Amino acid sequence: MSPTTERAAAQRTSPVQRLEFARDGGYDVVLRRGLLEGNASLITEAIGSRRVAIITTPTVARYYGERLHRLLVAKDVSCSLTVLALQERTKTLASVAEVAARTRAAGIGRRDVLIALGGGVATDVVSVAGSLYRRGVAVIRLPTSLIGQVDAGIGLKSAVNANGVKSALGGFQPPEVVLSDPDWLCSLPPRALRAGMAEILKVALVLDVRLFDDLRAFGPSLIASRFAGPEDVIDAVLARSIELMLSELQSNPFEEDLARVVDFGHTFSPLLETASDHRFNHGEAVAIDIALSARIAARLGLLASCELDAILGLLRDLGLPATAPLVTAELLAHAADDAVAHRGGDLNLVLPSGIGASVFVRARAELTDALLRDVVAETVPSRSG
Amino acid sequence: MSPTTERAAAQRTSPVQRLEFARDGGYDVVLRRGLLEGNASLITEAIGSRRVAIITTPTVARYYGERLHRLLVAKDVSCSLTVLALQERTKTLASVAEVAARTRAAGIGRRDVLIALGGGVATDVVSVAGSLYRRGVAVIRLPTSLIGQVDAGIGLKSAVNANGVKSALGGFQPPEVVLSDPDWLCSLPPRALRAGMAEILKVALVLDVRLFDDLRAFGPSLIASRFAGPEDVIDAVLARSIELMLSELQSNPFEEDLARVVDFGHTFSPLLETASDHRFNHGEAVAIDIALSARIAARLGLLASCELDAILGLLRDLGLPATAPLVTAELLAHAADDAVAHRGGDLNLVLPSGIGASVFVRARAELTDALLRDVVAETVPSRSG
Numbered sequence: 001m002s003p004t005t006e007r008a009a010a011q012r013t014s015p016v017q018r019l020e021f022a023r024d025g026g027y028d029v030v031l032r033r034g035l036l037e038g039n040a041s042l043i044t045e046a047i048g049s050r051r052v053a054i055i056t057t058p059t060v061a062r063y064y065g066e067r068l069h070r071l072l073v074a075k076d077v078s079c080s081l082t083v084l085a086l087q088e089r090t091k092t093l094a095s096v097a098e099v100a101a102r103t104r105a106a107g108i109g110r111r112d113v114l115i116a117l118g119g120g121v122a123t124d125v126v127s128v129a130g131s132l133y134r135r136g137v138a139v140i141r142l143p144t145s146l147i148g149q150v151d152a153g154i155g156l157k158s159a160v161n162a163n164g165v166k167s168a169l170g171g172f173q174p175p176e177v178v179l180s181d182p183d184w185l186c187s188l189p190p191r192a193l194r195a196g197m198a199e200i201l202k203v204a205l206v207l208d209v210r211l212f213d214d215l216r217a218f219g220p221s222l223i224a225s226r227f228a229g230p231e232d233v234i235d236a237v238l239a240r241s242i243e244l245m246l247s248e249l250q251s252n253p254f255e256e257d258l259a260r261v262v263d264f265g266h267t268f269s270p271l272l273e274t275a276s277d278h279r280f281n282h283g284e285a286v287a288i289d290i291a292l293s294a295r296i297a298a299r300l301g302l303l304a305s306c307e308l309d310a311i312l313g314l315l316r317d318l319g320l321p322a323t324a325p326l327v328t329a330e331l332l333a334h335a336a337d338d339a340v341a342h343r344g345g346d347l348n349l350v351l352p353s354g355i356g357a358s359v360f361v362r363a364r365a366e367l368t369d370a371l372l373r374d375v376v377a378e379t380v381p382s383r384s385g
Numbered sequence: 386m387s388p389t390t391e392r393a394a395a396q397r398t399s400p401v402q403r404l405e406f407a408r409d410g411g412y413d414v415v416l417r418r419g420l421l422e423g424n425a426s427l428i429t430e431a432i433g434s435r436r437v438a439i440i441t442t443p444t445v446a447r448y449y450g451e452r453l454h455r456l457l458v459a460k461d462v463s464c465s466l467t468v469l470a471l472q473e474r475t476k477t478l479a480s481v482a483e484v485a486a487r488t489r490a491a492g493i494g495r496r497d498v499l500i501a502l503g504g505g506v507a508t509d510v511v512s513v514a515g516s517l518y519r520r521g522v523a524v525i526r527l528p529t530s531l532i533g534q535v536d537a538g539i540g541l542k543s544a545v546n547a548n549g550v551k552s553a554l555g556g557f558q559p560p561e562v563v564l565s566d567p568d569w570l571c572s573l574p575p576r577a578l579r580a581g582m583a584e585i586l587k588v589a590l591v592l593d594v595r596l597f598d599d600l601r602a603f604g605p606s607l608i609a610s611r612f613a614g615p616e617d618v619i620d621a622v623l624a625r626s627i628e629l630m631l632s633e634l635q636s637n638p639f640e641e642d643l644a645r646v647v648d649f650g651h652t653f654s655p656l657l658e659t660a661s662d663h664r665f666n667h668g669e670a671v672a673i674d675i676a677l678s679a680r681i682a683a684r685l686g687l688l689a690s691c692e693l694d695a696i697l698g699l700l701r702d703l704g705l706p707a708t709a710p711l712v713t714a715e716l717l718a719h720a721a722d723d724a725v726a727h728r729g730g731d732l733n734l735v736l737p738s739g740i741g742a743s744v745f746v747r748a749r750a751e752l753t754d755a756l757l758r759d760v761v762a763e764t765v766p767s768r769s770g
Binding site for chain 2: 014015016017018019020021022023024025026027028029030031032093094096097100101104107108109110111128131132133134135136156157159162163165168169170171172174235239242243246249250253254255258340341342343344345
């Protein structure tokens with residue numbers, strides 16, 4: 001053995017070496033009116049001296065994107081505006097690649113920032129793209145839809161569809177900050193407002209009896225007035241929804257526990273959305289899931305019939321569907337099997353056990369075919385409605 | 386105001402709410418011979434009772450993939466084998482989607498595991514796919530190439546190419562464990578071994594004078610013998626390379642500091658790889674980058690001519706290129722501009738300042754066109770070689 005070989009042997013390190021890592025962070029979810037007017041400094045301060053690329057969709061661009069772009073340019077922010085037709089059908093890896101290509105063309109460096117301006121699809125696609133662009137670039141989310149402001153735009157998770165499966169590809173991509181302006185909701189069509197109400201109902205029904213009462217008292221008129229007011233009620237409902245959601249996420253941000261109360265309404269809905277070829281939007285599919293889950297809960301003796309009636313009545317008053325012809329026991333069984341794979345082997349179906357409370361059905365076996373058939377049969381008369 | 390509205394106002398939460406998160410982890414990088422023979426328990430113990438999908442490439446499947454699959458099936462592991470033609474040209478989001486689709490078809494749930502068996506391209510594509518599949522599924526990496534065992538397969542980062550840009554899309558996707566068998570290197574063609582040597586030279590030249598000496602003493606014969614032995618030298622070189630790499634990553638796992646010593650050889654090389662349409666493989670492009678960086682260092686008075694000669698001589702002895710006709714001052718300037726965008730506004734060019742030491746050139750302006758022209762001109766005579 002040469003001296004060098006001896007030295008090599010002497011300096012030989014262990015055949016097992018280890019790398020340890022830790023990463024922490026946090027973000028604010030800010031609800032403030034006048035973000036494109038008197039309170040625009042919230043946006044410019046979040047950007048700082050960085051270059052920014054605004055990514056938005058055609059309709060949102062006309063309503064707010066162009067205004068935001070002008071506003072930032074006027075404040076000497078180095079800023080570009082990219083408009084892409086992002087929608088549920090194009091919530092794909094191809095759109096992620098397109099956003100990344102536009103981001104590159106806009107000259108965004110690793111320490112610059114993207115602004116995702118739009119509904120849940122836009123914030124999802126831009127968040128996934130941002131997490132992959134140059135090993136991850138900061139994303140400021142400006143959710144303009146109700147569903148975005150209370151749910152899709154405020155969490156750590158974002159995903160795109162793939163292989164006909166809803167949100168098949170995605171991960172945890174926390175935003176740098178979320179800035180939401182309730183005034184933006186006034187430009188939403190009623191159907192989008194109703195979809196957002198389904199997500200508010202989701203957290204209210206299993207977490208907060210007061211918010212459930214508020215939804216009954218104000219929900220239908222808020223939709224009818226297209227969120228024109230009263231502002232204190234709107235802001236309180238939004239803030240409480242956000243608080244409930246963040247509180248659940250805070251205790252389990254990376255879903256190490258796969259039994260999540262906020263998965264209520266999200267066991268059957270992913271397959272309902274894709275099986276309907278997105279004829280149902282996300283909120284409508286969640287509404288149907290909520291109704292089905294409530295019916296299952298009632299059959300299991302978890303929910304009194306007056307509670308079930310109140311839930312179904314509220315869905316109706318909010319203009320949300322409670323079932324659909326495509327809902328069959330087979331489809332629900334298939335969705336439950338998908339959920340088991342997604343939730344690490346457990347079903348973890350969230351069922352309301354009263355208003356403002358919930359339990360988990362952990363084992364797939366508890367959701368028998370007979371139970372699913374009974375629940376579906378029960379919905380049939382309402383199909384004519 | 387109704388009683389409910391009053392209550393809503395009273396329960397109104399702050400318009401600014403915050404989510405905090407922290408995530409930590411770690412992984413072992415294990416170097417052990419006989420992983421598909423006497424030491425197979427290292428693999429089966431890493432899998433545990435989970436379902437596993439092995440993803441590999443055609444050649445690796447023939448050499449090791451089918452054997453691993455049989456071995457796991459014989460141990461009653463629920464296991465599938467997916468063979469995909471993953472190579473530098475198909476290191477794309479489309480391949481990521483394909484891996485995800487195959488993973489879904491294999492019935493992999495969120496708490497199951499993928500095995501990435503192959504070279505750097507395979508571990509990169511599977512790591513990105515794993516990070517997106519069902520919000521992230523565990524990936525065990527079994528790197529079979531030299532470049533994989535000392536570099537591409539052992540870090541937190543993985544990426545795919547997009548829009549003609551090398552590793553344009555990716556992030557930090559730590560593996561669950563890395564298991565490497567040096568015996569696997571014997572099946573590699575010499576060109577792949579030389580490419581791996583370029584990455585070992587990368588860490589040796591800027592971090593460890595002893596490893597540099599060992600490369601000079603043993604590198605050419607290791608390649609000539611196709612890593613047939615001596616085992617103690619091979620294992621020592623591999624272990625030391627891994628140790629140097631992990632030590633650098635340990636201090637800066639998520640690249641919050643964008644001045645990274647391990648970016649040595651990786652400033653000009655990404656563009657060289659894509660500009661050559663991948664005629665140069667990654668290691669060859671890194672070798673050219675190392676030679677150019679050494680020449681720049683010599684011109685800046687950081688490196689003595691004998692040191693430069695030793696570096697260029699070692700590259701030659703390892704059968705690695707030091708330049709190419711496509712290397713022009715314009716191309717290098719373009720690559721430097723790309724690096725600035727990728728490194729948050731600073732060039733952070735790593736230059737050797739002696740053997741086993743380095744300095745950063747932080748400002749892009751220091752890399753003048755005249756300097757680049759001089760360096761390129763200096764390489765011209767060697768082009769005939």
